Amino acid sequence: MENIWYPFKHDPKEAYQAHFHKILATSKAVQIIHQYKDYGCKIGAMVHMTPIYARSTEIRDVQAAYYADLFHVRMYLDPYLKGEFPTEFIDELKKHDCMFNYYDGDLENIQNNQIDVLGVDYYFPIRVKARESEFDKSAFHPEYYYETWVMPERKFNSDRGWEIYEEAIIDIGMRIKNDYGNIPWFVSENGIGIEGENRFRNKYGRIDDDYRIEFLKEHLKNTLRVKEMGSNCFGYLVWSFVDNLSARNAFKNRYGLLELDLETYERRPKKSLYWFKQITDAGEIE
Numbered sequence: 001m002e003n004i005w006y007p008f009k010h011d012p013k014e015a016y017q018a019h020f021h022k023i024l025a026t027s028k029a030v031q032i033i034h035q036y037k038d039y040g041c042k043i044g045a046m047v048h049m050t051p052i053y054a055r056s057t058e059i060r061d062v063q064a065a066y067y068a069d070l071f072h073v074r075m076y077l078d079p080y081l082k083g084e085f086p087t088e089f090i091d092e093l094k095k096h097d098c099m100f101n102y103y104d105g106d107l108e109n110i111q112n113n114q115i116d117v118l119g120v121d122y123y124f125p126i127r128v129k130a131r132e133s134e135f136d137k138s139a140f141h142p143e144y145y146y147e148t149w150v151m152p153e154r155k156f157n158s159d160r161g162w163e164i165y166e167e168a169i170i171d172i173g174m175r176i177k178n179d180y181g182n183i184p185w186f187v188s189e190n191g192i193g194i195e196g197e198n199r200f201r202n203k204y205g206r207i208d209d210d211y212r213i214e215f216l217k218e219h220l221k222n223t224l225r226v227k228e229m230g231s232n233c234f235g236y237l238v239w240s241f242v243d244n245l246s247a248r249n250a251f252k253n254r255y256g257l258l259e260l261d262l263e264t265y266e267r268r269p270k271k272s273l274y275w276f277k278q279i280t281d282a283g284e285i286e
Contacts, residue, residue, distance in 0.1 A: 012098040012140045020100035023079045023110060030113040044117030046188045047076045051168045051175075053127045055149045060130035064146035067092075068128045071142035081118065081180040083111040096140035118180075119188030120172055121239075122219075124162035127151055159195040160253060166218040173226030173233055186235035190219050193246075193253030197270075205268070207259055212272040217285060224285075238276065242267060 026045050033043040050072060054065035074086050084107070093099040129149040137143070155164040169187070176185050192215040194200075197207050220236055227233045243256035251262060257273035260266075279285050 010137070010139055010141070012096070013100075016093055016098050017100040019075065020102065023076065024102070024106055026080065026115065027110045027113040030115060031109065034113065042116035044115045044119060045076075045080055046119035046121055047080070049073060049077065049120045049122065049172055050124070050126050051171045053125055055127065055129035058130075061128070064128045064130045067145035068126060068142060072126065077118075077180060079110050080115050081183055083114050096144070098140055116184070118176065118183055118185040120185055121189035122168065122172060122187060123190065123192075125165045125168045127163070157192055157194070160193050164192075164215065166215075166222050169219055169222035170226045170229070173223075173231030174229065177229075177231040182230075182232045184232050184234055186233060186237070187219075187223055188237055189239040190236065191216070191239035191255045193255045195253050197254050197259070207268075207270040209270045209272045212257075212270070213275045216272065216276070220279075221285060 030043050033041050052065045052069040052072060054061040070086060070089055070092070075089055078084060078086050078089075090099070127149045128146040131143075131145070131147050133147070135141075135144045151163065156162060157164060173185075176183060192212055194209070194211065197209065200207050200209060202208050216238060223233060223236045238257065240255045240257075242258040243251060243254045243260040245251060246253065251260075257270055257276055259268040259270055261268065
C-alpha cells in the first residue's frame with residue numbers, strides 16, 4: 001500500500017486485495033499441513049505486530065489508536081487467530097471503496113484453518129494522535145484516522161529514527177494471552193540497525209557494538225518476563241545473525257552479530273556475537 005515499496009504506488013484496493021490473498025493462502029497452507037497433525041506437524045505465520053499507543057486518554061486520541069490498531073494489527077491477527085476479519089475492518093473497506101474480492105468458500109476456509117503458532121516481528125512501537133491537519137492523500141490510507149506522534153522523552157535509534165521501547169514486548173505477550181487464546185508464540189525478529197558501524201571499530205579491528213548488546217539484552221529480558229507472567233512465549237530470534245540485505249536500504253543499516261565485509265566477503269564477529277554466545281551458554285542474562 002505504501003508507495004515506498006515496490007511497485008512504488010499507492011493503491012489501497014489492490015493493497016487490501018493482496019493482504020487478503022496472503023491470509024487466504026496461509027489458510028490453504030494450514031489446511032494442507034493439518035492433514036499431518038498426527039505426525040506432530042504444526043504451521044504458523046509471522047506478523048509485524050507493532051503495538052499502538054495513544055498520545056493521551058482523550059477520546060479522540062484513543063479513537064485514533066483504535067483505528068490504527070484495526071488496520072495495523074487486527075487486520076492480520078483476527079483472521080489468523082480467530083478465523084474472521086473484524087466487522088469494523090470490513091465496514092471501513094467498503095466505506096472507502098477498497099473492499100477486497102473473494103470467492104464462495106474463501107471466508108469459510110479462513111474460518112476453519114487457523115494457525116498453530118505465531119511469530120512476532122517487533123522493532124518499534126507506533127504512537128498516534130487524533131488528526132490535527134486535513135488528510136491530504138488522494139486515495140484512502142489508515143492515516144485518514146490518525147497522525148503519528150513522537151513522544152518527546154523517548155529513547156530512539158538516531159540512525160533509523162525508530163523509538164526504542166522494550167516494554168512493548170510485555171504488551172504484545174499479554175495481548176496474545178488475553179485476546180487471542182494464549183496461542184504459542186515467539187519473537188521472530190528483533191534487532192537494531194546502525195549505519196556506519198566502522199566508527200565503533202576498536203584497535204584490534206572488531207566492532208564494539210555495545211548499543212546492540214544493550215538493545216537485545218533489554219528486549220530479551222522482557223521476553224523472559226512476559227513468559228513468567230503466563231504468556232505462552234517459547235522463543236526469541238535475533239535479527240540478524242549476519243549483516244543482511246534490506247529491500248529498501250541495501251546494506252546501509254547493519255543488523256548483524258556478525259559483520260559482513262562487502263569488499264572481501266569476510267565475516268568478522270562483533271562484540272555482540274561473543275555476548276550472545278555467553279548468555280546462551282550460561283542460560284541466563286547477567
